[in-house]
Amino acid sequence: MEKIRNKERGFTFIEMMVSMVIASFVFAGIYGVYTIQQRSYTVQEQVSEMQQRLRAAAQFMTNEMRMAGYNPPDDYPDPNSYDPNGVCNDAEVETMKADELTFSFCRLTADSQDPPVYTSELIKTTYSYDAAEDKLYVQHGDSASTKRALAEGIEAIEFLYLDADGSVVTDTAKVRQIKISILARSTFPDAKHTDTIVYEPASVRDGLSTSVWDLNGADVSGTANPPSAAGCDDPYDPCHYHRRLLVTTVKLRNMGLE
Numbered sequence: 001m002e003k004i005r006n007k008e009r010g011f012t013f014i015e016m017m018v019s020m021v022i023a024s025f026v027f028a029g030i031y032g033v034y035t036i037q038q039r040s041y042t043v044q045e046q047v048s049e050m051q052q053r054l055r056a057a058a059q060f061m062t063n064e065m066r067m068a069g070y071n072p073p074d075d076y077p078d079p080n081s082y083d084p085n086g087v088c089n090d091a092e093v094e095t096m097k098a099d100e101l102t103f104s105f106c107r108l109t110a111d112s113q114d115p116p117v118y119t120s121e122l123i124k125t126t127y128s129y130d131a132a133e134d135k136l137y138v139q140h141g142d143s144a145s146t147k148r149a150l151a152e153g154i155e156a157i158e159f160l161y162l163d164a165d166g167s168v169v170t171d172t173a174k175v176r177q178i179k180i181s182i183l184a185r186s187t188f189p190d191a192k193h194t195d196t197i198v199y200e201p202a203s204v205r206d207g208l209s210t211s212v213w214d215l216n217g218a219d220v221s222g223t224a225n226p227p228s229a230a231g232c233d234d235p236y237d238p239c240h241y242h243r244r245l246l247v248t249t250v251k252l253r254n255m256g257l258e
Helices: 013-065
Strands: 093-096 100-113 116-130 135-140 147-152 154-162 177-185 243-251
Touching (some): 013 135, 013 147, 013 177, 013 243, 093 154, 116 147, 116 154
Antiparallel strands (some): 093 100, 100 116, 116 135, 135 147, 154 177, 177 243
């Protein structure tokens, strides 16, 4: 009588252990790739959001600054009902500080068709920076009006006042251009990123000043060495934030017009 042989075979303990080790390496690799991609996505999202805040604030200020000194002509169809001279003669740049700017322009507030009626008001706009809150504020009206946050995560700002030739001026009547330097910071730190840059606002780039900014937006003029990784032990240290510096020039097209 022929004996039936069982051809089925299982895995040995060693084979199972080898398989588990190989599988663990595969899963570790997959997790590592996922973690890297997730971090990259998070960083890109933060940097993109920071750049959007920065550009939006710069664009908003640029559009309004171009209205500085605007005074509509007085040759409307019914000049007796519109007199810009009484209200709008003072449209100009009013306050000139490195971190605060106030200017005004004239705006029509009514325009009736029959009969034509034109009235106006002087609009005052102030941009100010709060270093304690890292916020840029805008205020429309006098000091009693409410100011609102224009941008958050702003570490430093500089307004540089220039004449038509690009020379720095201190007389409000001579301002024809304003160079804006804004240093923005990401909302959250990135422990794997170390920022060791000393940022230079427009005044430094143009050789007009030596007041550079460190990682907190503070003036570190005369500092021998830029920040280094040595002081970045804590994941929440300032050096672990992403930053962008934007410098733009706004020409005040209504200033100096006769």
